[in-house]
Amino acid sequence: MVKYIVNRILVTIPIIIAIILIVFLLLQVLPGNPIQVMMKEKVNQAVIDRVTEQMGLNDPLMVRFGRYLWGMLHGDLGHSYKLKRPVTQLIMTAFPNTVKLAITSALVAWIIGIPTGIISAIKKDTLLDRTLMGFSLVGISLPVFWAAMLLQYILGYKLKLLPISGYSTIRHMIMPAIVLGWASSGSIARLTRSSLLGVMKNDYIRTARAKGLVESAVVLRHGLKNSMIPVVTMMAMQFASLLSGAVITESVFGIGGIGQLMVSAISQRDMPLLQSSVVFSTMIIIIGNLVADILYSFLDPKIRTQ
Amino acid sequence: MDDTILKIRGLKTQFFTSKGVVPAVDGVDVTVRAGEAVGLVGESGCGKSMTAMSVMQLLQHPGRVVEGEIWLKDRNLLKLSKREMCDVRGNEISMIFQEPMTSLNPVFTIGRQVMEAVRQHQDVSKEEAKEIAIDIFRRIGIPEPEKRFYSYPHQLSGGLRQRVMIGMAMVCNPSLMICDEPTTALDVTIEAQILYLIKEMQKEKGTAVVMITHNLGVVAESCDYVYVMYAGKIMEEASVYEIFEHPTHPYTFGLLNSIPKTTEVKDHLFTIRGLVPNLLSLPKGCRFCTRCDKAMQICTEYEPDLYDIGGGHKVRCFLANKEVMESGK
Numbered sequence: 001m002v003k004y005i006v007n008r009i010l011v012t013i014p015i016i017i018a019i020i021l022i023v024f025l026l027l028q029v030l031p032g033n034p035i036q037v038m039m040k041e042k043v044n045q046a047v048i049d050r051v052t053e054q055m056g057l058n059d060p061l062m063v064r065f066g067r068y069l070w071g072m073l074h075g076d077l078g079h080s081y082k083l084k085r086p087v088t089q090l091i092m093t094a095f096p097n098t099v100k101l102a103i104t105s106a107l108v109a110w111i112i113g114i115p116t117g118i119i120s121a122i123k124k125d126t127l128l129d130r131t132l133m134g135f136s137l138v139g140i141s142l143p144v145f146w147a148a149m150l151l152q153y154i155l156g157y158k159l160k161l162l163p164i165s166g167y168s169t170i171r172h173m174i175m176p177a178i179v180l181g182w183a184s185s186g187s188i189a190r191l192t193r194s195s196l197l198g199v200m201k202n203d204y205i206r207t208a209r210a211k212g213l214v215e216s217a218v219v220l221r222h223g224l225k226n227s228m229i230p231v232v233t234m235m236a237m238q239f240a241s242l243l244s245g246a247v248i249t250e251s252v253f254g255i256g257g258i259g260q261l262m263v264s265a266i267s268q269r270d271m272p273l274l275q276s277s278v279v280f281s282t283m284i285i286i287i288g289n290l291v292a293d294i295l296y297s298f299l300d301p302k303i304r305t306q
Numbered sequence: 307m308d309d310t311i312l313k314i315r316g317l318k319t320q321f322f323t324s325k326g327v328v329p330a331v332d333g334v335d336v337t338v339r340a341g342e343a344v345g346l347v348g349e350s351g352c353g354k355s356m357t358a359m360s361v362m363q364l365l366q367h368p369g370r371v372v373e374g375e376i377w378l379k380d381r382n383l384l385k386l387s388k389r390e391m392c393d394v395r396g397n398e399i400s401m402i403f404q405e406p407m408t409s410l411n412p413v414f415t416i417g418r419q420v421m422e423a424v425r426q427h428q429d430v431s432k433e434e435a436k437e438i439a440i441d442i443f444r445r446i447g448i449p450e451p452e453k454r455f456y457s458y459p460h461q462l463s464g465g466l467r468q469r470v471m472i473g474m475a476m477v478c479n480p481s482l483m484i485c486d487e488p489t490t491a492l493d494v495t496i497e498a499q500i501l502y503l504i505k506e507m508q509k510e511k512g513t514a515v516v517m518i519t520h521n522l523g524v525v526a527e528s529c530d531y532v533y534v535m536y537a538g539k540i541m542e543e544a545s546v547y548e549i550f551e552h553p554t555h556p557y558t559f560g561l562l563n564s565i566p567k568t569t570e571v572k573d574h575l576f577t578i579r580g581l582v583p584n585l586l587s588l589p590k591g592c593r594f595c596t597r598c599d600k601a602m603q604i605c606t607e608y609e610p611d612l613y614d615i616g617g618g619h620k621v622r623c624f625l626a627n628k629e630v631m632e633s634g635k
Contacts, residue, residue: 203408209364210403211423211474212396214389221422225413301413301458 001297001304008293012286019282020072024065027275068275078272080265087276090261097167098257101180101249102242104173108181109188110235116185117192117231122219124197132189139186148179148252165254176253180246184238191234195227202226229299233292240288244281310379311482311514312338312361312399317374319353319360328585330356330369332538335612336516338482343508343515345529345546347522347561349582353538354518358484362401363391378482397427400475404487406468410459416470417443417455420477427478438477445510446473446503465496469503476507483508484516489524501528522565526550531618534558537583537593540612544619554621556598592623604630 035048035057052058056067071078077087116136120129155175156164166172199205200223208222209215245259258277265274297303319331331353338344346354359365361376363383376383378398383391395401403409411419420439424430430438436455443451446469459467468488475483485504489497505528508515517529525532525546532549534542534557542555553559560578580597583589589596595605604624613626624630 203403203405204411206364207403207409207471207474208411210362210395210401212392212394212426213422214392222411222414226411299413301415302460 004297004303005294008290012290015286016283019286020069020279021065023275023278023282024068025061027271028061030269072276072279077276080270080273082264082268082270083273087273090273091258091277091280094256094258094261097255098243098245098250098259100167100173101176101246101255101257102239104177105180105184105242105246106235106239108177109184109238112181113185113188114192114231116189118196118219118224120189120193121196121200129193133193136186136189139182140190142183144179144183144246144248145252147182148175148249151175151179152252165252167253167255167257172253176246176249176255180242180249184242188231188235188238192227192231195230196223199223199227225299229296232295232299236288236292236295237285240285240291243288244284245277309340310337310377311340311342312336312516313375313377314357314361315375315377317357317360317376318372319356319365319369320372322368322370326586329538329588330585331360333374334535334538334540336533336540338514338516340481340514341508341512342531343505343517343529345525345532346516346518346535347520347525347532348535349520351582351585352535354535355486357535358401358486358516358518361484362395362399364395364401393427396423396475396480397478398480399482399484400478400480401484401486402468402471402475402488404490406464406471406491409471410467412459415456415458416462416467417457420470420474423474423477439473442473442477443470446470446476446507448473464492465500468492468496468500472500472503472507476511476513479511480513482514482516484518486518487520488517490519490521497524498527504528522561534561537585537588539593539622540620541594541623542619542621543612544617548617548619552619554615554619554626555594555623556600556625557594560597600625 035052035055056064059067068078075088077091079085080087080090083090113136116132120132123129152164152175155161162175163169163172167176196219200219205218205222208218213221243258245257245262247259247263249255250257250259251263258281262274262277262281264270265277314334314336317331317334317336318329321328321330334353334357336344336346336357346357348354356365356369359369360371361383363371365371371384374384378394383394386394410416414422417436417439420442421432421435424435424438425432428435428438440451440455443454448454448466448469454462459470462470472488483504488504489500492500501524504515504517507513515528517524519525529546531545532543533540534549534555536557542549542553542558544552549558550562553562557578560576563576564578566572566575578597583593583596589606591604591606591608592598592601592610595601598605602624608624610622610624610627612620612622614620615626
């Protein structure tokens with residue numbers, strides 16, 4: 001078990017280094033001079049050259065990459081050109097908001113998604129099943145920004161129940177959580193349903209019934225744990241992608257999270273900020289996959305006891 | 307004194323498919339006495355497993371018992387509520403299946419799965435249930451039962467898993483155990499051990515056994531009484547000795563002849579010609595007549611009854627009916 005986890009962690013290290021390198025190179029290829037962006041127009045070319053030299057932007061690629069990696073190991077991700085603050089500080093200010101959004105919407109997704117999937121599987125092919133699956137399909141298909149605006153209009157503007165944007169109090173967190181959670185709950189519900197239906201066809205389910213267990217115990221004890229293996233993987237990956245920034249939701253609701261940080265970095269050609277926030281998001285995804293694999297081994301003894 | 311454990315009368319189980327109603331079990335009578343081992347023999351698809359699933363009431367949609375009675379001692383199982391049936395399953399009647407590799411839940415330890423059966427039917431604490439489970443592991447010949455208690459199914463061989471299934475089935479001391487092809491998926495060398503174990507448990511606890519199989523060798527080894535089933539009906543029933551000494555129904559005859567003999571060298575193995583009929587379009591008259599070497603005119607027109615030819619030997623064939631035979635076909 002420990003060996004399995006250590007192994008999985010070791011495997012991710014080269015992946016992370018490769019991703020840092022790719023992101024770094026991609027941003028070097030992008031056209032546009034960051035110094036010009038930083039200094040606005042009508043600046044003397046001599047000044048631009050001097051600052052470029054000062055910031056070490058004329059150094060060879062490998063030197064700059066080395067410097068970037070070295071800084072990263074020390075927790076220094078450079079300075080934002082535009083916001084004039086350390087990138088580390090910017091990310092650390094934005095991340096808590098993203099974490100809050102991710103946790104609340106994941107909770108909504110799980111609390112709605114898993115029971116919906118189970119009920120649908122038990123009541124397979126009934127009106128209830130079709131209705132629930134219809135709702136999850138709507139959740140999957142609706143564009144997040146549209147659902148967000150719909151809720152803002154109804155709950156915020158018409159009924160005045162919840163604040164329309166901002167992210168300072170718990171009441172601010174409700175609407176974004178519902179919007180993102182509903183979207184994710186759809187795929188969780190559908191996967192839970194199909195996985196549980198598949199599991200219920202297994203011989204060991206017949207054994208559990210032959211033992212005299214009541215149907216609810218058969219489904220919840222013997223069916224559910226087996227059927228959760230793919231669902232947990234999906235949940236962990238969804239959670240990781242939420243943590244890496246829900247760009248649209250954050251923009252619509254004005255939440256100062258990682259997603260918004262990236263959007264502003266892109267629109268303002270703020271290279272150090274963009275580079276580091278992309279690397280940060282990618283690392284979250286990789287860690288999410290790692291956690292999914294480890295959770296998987298808790299559910300499946302075949303992996304655990306190897 | 308009546309020592310009948312299981313009495314099935316006129317059982318009809320049908321599957322309501324989109325292509326029509328499939329009569330998987332078509333009026334079956336079976337009697338099992340206390341401590342007796344009864345064989346239910348037939349080809350694949352003859353309804354033997356469905357008879358067992360009807361008794362356990364584990365039929366899945368679209369299958370349903372449409373007629374008949376299933377008496378366990380003095381209770382008609384078909385009249386019990388779902389809840390009462392749960393108390394019967396695994397407690398008074400237990401069942402083991404053909405596929406030991408997949409019949410245990412892969413995510414729970416075997417100890418936990420056996421304990422679950424104990425705690426479902428007996429009012430005991432966790433510790434006591436564990437004791438009972440380890441005790442049954444010891445008795446079914448699982449090496450190092452205390453350690454194996456924490457094993458997962460994938461860590462055991464097929465033979466050991468089938469032992470665990472037997473242990474799980476026997477742990478509540480049922481009065482009847484149904485074994486559905488318990489050795490079909492196992493190596494021949496393991497087969498004898500498993501059959502021996504079933505026999506041991508049967509003797510030790512006085513449990514009656516219904517052995518469902520297509521293998522007459524298994525029947526010879528483990529049963530007292532045999533029912534031969536074909537296309538949902540009982541074709542012949544007799545004691546094991548009678549069946550092997552005086553097989554009367556041409557189908558039974560064919561089954562016996564299909565066993566390869568080690569004392570003869572033959573180019574061809576004997577087979578019963580033709581295929582099992584489609585239950586959706588059974589032939590008129592006797593359902594075996596299209597494959598029968600001795601079929602007569604009457605066989606294609608009328609369906610024979612189960613004729614008693616003495617000594618508890620019953621045959622569903624006009625050859626056994628003196629009146630028909632004497633009237634000259």
